Each structure stands twice: as C-alpha cells, then as structure tokens.
Amino acid sequence: MKFSEYAYQRPDVDQLKVEFKALLEAFKNASSATEQSEILAKYYQLDDSASAMQNICYVRHSIDTTDKFYEEEVEFFNTRYPELSEVSTDFYKALLASPFRAELEAEYGKHLFVLADLTTKVFEPAILDGIIAENKLDTEYRKIKAQAKIDFEGKTYNLSTIEPLEVSADRNMRKKASEAKWAYYAQRAAEVEAIYDKLVKTRTESAQKLGFENFIPLGYARMRRSDYDAQMVANFREQIVKHIVPITQKLYKSQAARLGLDSLKYYDEGYKFKSGNPTPKGNGVWMEAQAKQMYSELSKETEFFFNYMSDGGLMDLESKDGKETGGYCTFIGGDYQSPFIFSNFNGTSHDVTVLTHEAGHAFQCFETSRQTKINDYLWPTYEACEIHSMSMEFLTWPWMNLFFQEDTEKFFYEHLAGALRFLPYGCAVDEFQHIVYENPNMTTTERNAAWSAIEKKYLPHRDYDGNEFLENGGFWQKQGHIFSSPFYYIDYVLAQICAFQFWIRAKENKEEAWKDYVHLCRLGGKFSFLDLVKEANLESPFDAGCIEKIVAPIAAYLDGIDDSKF
Numbered sequence: 001m002k003f004s005e006y007a008y009q010r011p012d013v014d015q016l017k018v019e020f021k022a023l024l025e026a027f028k029n030a031s032s033a034t035e036q037s038e039i040l041a042k043y044y045q046l047d048d049s050a051s052a053m054q055n056i057c058y059v060r061h062s063i064d065t066t067d068k069f070y071e072e073e074v075e076f077f078n079t080r081y082p083e084l085s086e087v088s089t090d091f092y093k094a095l096l097a098s099p100f101r102a103e104l105e106a107e108y109g110k111h112l113f114v115l116a117d118l119t120t121k122v123f124e125p126a127i128l129d130g131i132i133a134e135n136k137l138d139t140e141y142r143k144i145k146a147q148a149k150i151d152f153e154g155k156t157y158n159l160s161t162i163e164p165l166e167v168s169a170d171r172n173m174r175k176k177a178s179e180a181k182w183a184y185y186a187q188r189a190a191e192v193e194a195i196y197d198k199l200v201k202t203r204t205e206s207a208q209k210l211g212f213e214n215f216i217p218l219g220y221a222r223m224r225r226s227d228y229d230a231q232m233v234a235n236f237r238e239q240i241v242k243h244i245v246p247i248t249q250k251l252y253k254s255q256a257a258r259l260g261l262d263s264l265k266y267y268d269e270g271y272k273f274k275s276g277n278p279t280p281k282g283n284g285v286w287m288e289a290q291a292k293q294m295y296s297e298l299s300k301e302t303e304f305f306f307n308y309m310s311d312g313g314l315m316d317l318e319s320k321d322g323k324e325t326g327g328y329c330t331f332i333g334g335d336y337q338s339p340f341i342f343s344n345f346n347g348t349s350h351d352v353t354v355l356t357h358e359a360g361h362a363f364q365c366f367e368t369s370r371q372t373k374i375n376d377y378l379w380p381t382y383e384a385c386e387i388h389s390m391s392m393e394f395l396t397w398p399w400m401n402l403f404f405q406e407d408t409e410k411f412f413y414e415h416l417a418g419a420l421r422f423l424p425y426g427c428a429v430d431e432f433q434h435i436v437y438e439n440p441n442m443t444t445t446e447r448n449a450a451w452s453a454i455e456k457k458y459l460p461h462r463d464y465d466g467n468e469f470l471e472n473g474g475f476w477q478k479q480g481h482i483f484s485s486p487f488y489y490i491d492y493v494l495a496q497i498c499a500f501q502f503w504i505r506a507k508e509n510k511e512e513a514w515k516d517y518v519h520l521c522r523l524g525g526k527f528s529f530l531d532l533v534k535e536a537n538l539e540s541p542f543d544a545g546c547i548e549k550i551v552a553p554i555a556a557y558l559d560g561i562d563d564s565k566f
C-alpha cells in the first residue's frame with residue numbers, strides 16, 4: 001500500500017477518553033502481571049492507532065499548507081488532542097503504582113518506569129490551556145515561514161527556493177538574495193517576537209503551576225532527559241568554546257583565503273568554494289535512484305528498508321510552494337507501521353545529507369518498530385535519535401561518489417567542516433534558551449541583545465556588514481526549534497560528538513562500526529541516552545577530555561586536504 005492510499009479519519013476524542021479510562025480501570029484492578037501486561041499492550045495499540053491519524057494529518061498538511069482540509073485537522077489535533085494528556089498521565093501514574101512493577105520491569109526494562117515518572121511530572125490538567133496555546137503559537141510561526149513570498153529580481157521565492165541564490169558564485173547576488181530573505185524576517189519580526197514572548201510566558205506559567213522554579217527543568221523533563229542536567233550541558237558548552245571554536249575560526253579563515261576575500265561577511269559563509277559548492281549531479285528522481293543503489297550495497301537491512309520506503313511512496317523530497325520548510329522523519333503507526341521522510345530538495349549538497357540523515361531516523365524507527373510493542377520505546381530521546389541520523393550521514397560516505405562524482409572530495413571536506421562549524425552555533429541556540437527561560441520577563445530588545453552577545457562568544461567571526469536586523473540580534477528568529485521544541489537544539493551537538501566517533505570507527509573497522517550502529521538502532525528508546533551511548537560502544541560527550549580527543553582526528557583529516565584546490 002502506498003502512503004497516498006493511507007486512510008485518514010479524525011479520531012473521536014470523547015470515545016478515546018472512554019476507552020482509555022476503561023483500560024485504566026482494568027489495569028488498576030488487574031490481579032496479575034500477565035493481566036496488566038495484556039492491558040498495557042491494548043493501551044499502546046489504541047494510542048498507536050490514534051497517533052497514526054495525527055501523523056498522517058501532519059504529514060499531508062506539511063506537504064501542502066494551503067490544503068484547507070488538513071489545516072482544519074491540524075487545528076483539531078492542536079486543540080482537542082491535548083485533552084488526552086490527562087488520561088495518559090493517569091495511566092503512567094497507575095503504572096508507577098503497580099504492585100507487579102518488578103515483573104513488568106523484568107519484561108519491559110526499567111526505563112519504561114523512568115519515562116513514566118518523567119511523563120507524570122510534565123502534565124497536570126491545570127496546564128492544558130497552556131499546551132493548547134503553545135501549539136497554536138507554534139502553528140502561527142510555522143505559517144509565517146511556510147507562506148513566505150520573497151520578491152527578488154522579478155521572481156517570487158520561498159525560504160527554501162531562495163537558498164541557491166544565497167550561495168551564488170556572484171558575491172553581489174548572494175548579498176542581495178540574503179538581504180531579501182532577511183528583509184522578509186525583519187518585516188515579520190514584530191509578529192515573530194510577539195509569538196515567542198507569548199510562548200516563553202505560557203511555558204513559564206505552566207512550569208510554575210507544576211511546581212518548577214522556571215521552564216528549564218520542565219523543558220528537560222519534557223525532553224525525557226533522565227541522566228544529565230543543565231549544569232552538565234553548561235560544562236559541555238564550555239568544552240565546545242575551548243576546543244571547537246578555535247578550529248572553526250581557522251576554517252573560516254581558510255574559506256576566506258580560498259575565495260580570495262579579505263574577510264567573510266555573513267552572506268559569504270554559505271559560499272564555500274570558488275568553483276561552486278559540491279552539488280548532486282542530477283534531480284530528485286535521480287538522487288532517489290542513487291540512494292536505492294547505495295542502500296542495497298550498504299547492508300541487507302538497509303536494502304530491505306529503502307525498497308520499502310521507495311515502493312510505499314513514503315518520501316516527499318522535492319521543494320514545492322506552500323510546503324513547510326526543512327526536513328523531518330516521522331512514524332505512522334496503527335495499521336501502517338511505516339516511517340515517512342519529508343524534505344525540500346533544492347539542488348544543493350544539503351539534499352543528499354538531508355536524505356541520508358532522515359533515512360537514518362527512518363531506518364531506526366523501522367527497525368525498532370519491528371522489535372517492540374512499547375510505543376515509548378519507538379524513539380529514544382532526541383540526542384540519541386540524532387546519533388542514528390548523523391552517523392548514517394557518515395556511514396554512507398563510501399557511496400557519496402554516486403551523487404557527487406568529481407565533487408566527492410570537496411563534499412567530504414565540506415561535510416566534516418560543516419559538522420564542526422555547526423557545534424558552536426548549536427551551543428549558541430542552547431545557551432540563548434537557557435538565558436531566555438531563566439529571565440522570562442526580558443523585553444524583546446533584551447532578548448535580541450542576549451543573542452548578539454552569545455554570537456560573539458560562539459561565532460566571533462560573524463560579520464553582518466551593516467544589516468540592521470541581524471546586527472540587532474534577529475538571527476535566532478529563523479531557528480524553528482527555538483519556538484517549537486525548547487532545549488532540543490543541543491541534542492544535535494551531543495549527537496554530532498557521537499556521530500564523529502562512528503566516522504572514526506568506520507575508518508578503523510567498518511563491519512564492527514556497522515554492527516554497533518544497527519544494534520543501537522534496534523534498541524530504540526529502551527535505555528536512557530548515556531546507556532545507549534555505552535551500548536553502542538561510544539564515549540559519553542560529557543566525559544572530561546572526550547571532545548578534545550574526538551575532534552583531533554577530524555581536524556587532522558581536514559588539515560590533510562589541500563582545500564585551496566577546490
């Protein structure tokens with residue numbers, strides 16, 4: 001069956017509440033572990049079928065945000081669906097209070113109870129309105145981005161299709177295209193800032209209602225983090241400042257030298273090579289065919305997986321007007337049990353990394369869904385999820401010549417350099433949110449100023465060349481995660497440090513690295529982040545000296561490439 005044939009039907013929230021409550025009562029009254037276990041399976045099944053509808057709806061809406069039908073359905077999920085949080089919280093409370101906990105832990109693992117504990121901490125009926133408000137505000141922000149119309153040199157672009165112009169070989173063109181894009185953000189800034197202000201205040205209020213001092217510990221609990229805290233993350237960021245920022249400053253200098261520029265302006269940063277950035281040598285259909293060959297050669301597991309995705313029409317890859325920006329992978333449970341990959345191909349090298357990245361996520365949930373019926377284990381926490389995706393980007397390196405041909409070495413250089421350059425930016429986004437939620441009453445001007453100060457620490461080279469909006473600290477407004485998923489962003493940084501380890505290990509012993517990778521994928525969310533890292537034979541990014549040690553061979557590899565020839 002193809003994705004286009006998946007049947008969508010709006011779930012009946014009132015009926016679901018009745019069914020969930022009946023299961024909850026039966027669970028509480030069960031007289032054995034076996035009985036509770038059977039009810040648990042039914043609970044997850046019901047939840048899985050309903051969330052399948054939610055995910056079909058979100059996918060179809062993101063593919064065409066102008067489709068009125070799915071717009072209304074998203075509205076329905078945003079406003080009515082949070083009502084189910086109450087009964088789901090009650091279910092986790094009952095699970096925690098189970099007299100058969102030892103037997104259930106033996107069957108499903110201890111981590112389920114850790115997750116149950118976190119889930120009960122993040123919700124009380126008193127914050128329901130707050131959650132609904134968050135969803136609405138996030139949808140408003142997404143709309144501002146998805147429906148962007150940027151008039152530039154006689155044509156109209158959206159935020160994805162303008163990107164190739166921003167990396168044009170013609171400096172004046174990339175300057176003007178970047179200015180046009182940021183003018184759109186500047187024009188919508190008052191709305192975006194108001195949306196964010198409401199989000200911060202709503203989240204803070206919810207946190208206080210739940211007994212937290214501010215939103216930070218609630219944000220961490222929502223992310224289901226169970227084995228590290230804000231202090232450990234702050235130490236981790238300091239390690240990035242110490243060991244990564246100096247390397248990235250060197251990378252920016254050699255980029256300027258390569259381009260024959262005295263210094264890089266913000267609109268030069270995306271333009272890496274005079275001979276042009278490495279590009280895939282064909283269109284979206286061609287890339288999908290190359291990916292099919294790649295995954296059939298990488299392993300039996302990936303061959304089966306990718307054919308499944310391709311035959312099921314489970315990928316929507318090309319950029320179109322009205323389509324949401326970015327890329328993601330989701331899982332459609334219920335009768336379908338299939339991942340879905342969404343991206344916005346626009347002819348840049350990013351197309352290939354998005355494809356391998358999202359395929360890493362999709363491969364993981366595809367594998368995990370065939371191992372467990374516990375929905376809470378379908379995905380691990382996000383930093384662990386990003387190990388699957390970012391490592392897949394590296395584990396597919398031996399096939400990158402299929403996409404990039406003569407540009408392959410240039411792609412390798414840029415892929416690694418880009419991964420390094422990302423780390424400080426990721427930390428900046430994270431530090432910004434810590435400051436914002438520690439000081440929820442900051443004015444918009446103060447927030448923008450805070451972003452500017454953080455940029456100077458993590459991105460000291462950044463030169464906005466007189467662009468007023470950016471010099472006043474507006475850059476963060478394009479970062480969707482800041483709006484929709486507070487504290488998510490550092491997960492990419494933590495995961496990158498783990499993915500670098502797969503890059504190193506695949507060079508040393510490809511078979512063993514692949515074996516550990518598949519093992520990690522199959523575990524899904526059965527363990528916490530640091531336990532998963534151990535299971536995959538990786539070193540914890542929080543360990544003293546980890547970053548310095550891991551980054552050394554990466555920097556050496558880059559030093560070994562004469563980038564002046566690109």
Ligand code: ZN
Nearest residue numbers: 357361386389
């Ligand atoms: Zn990802």
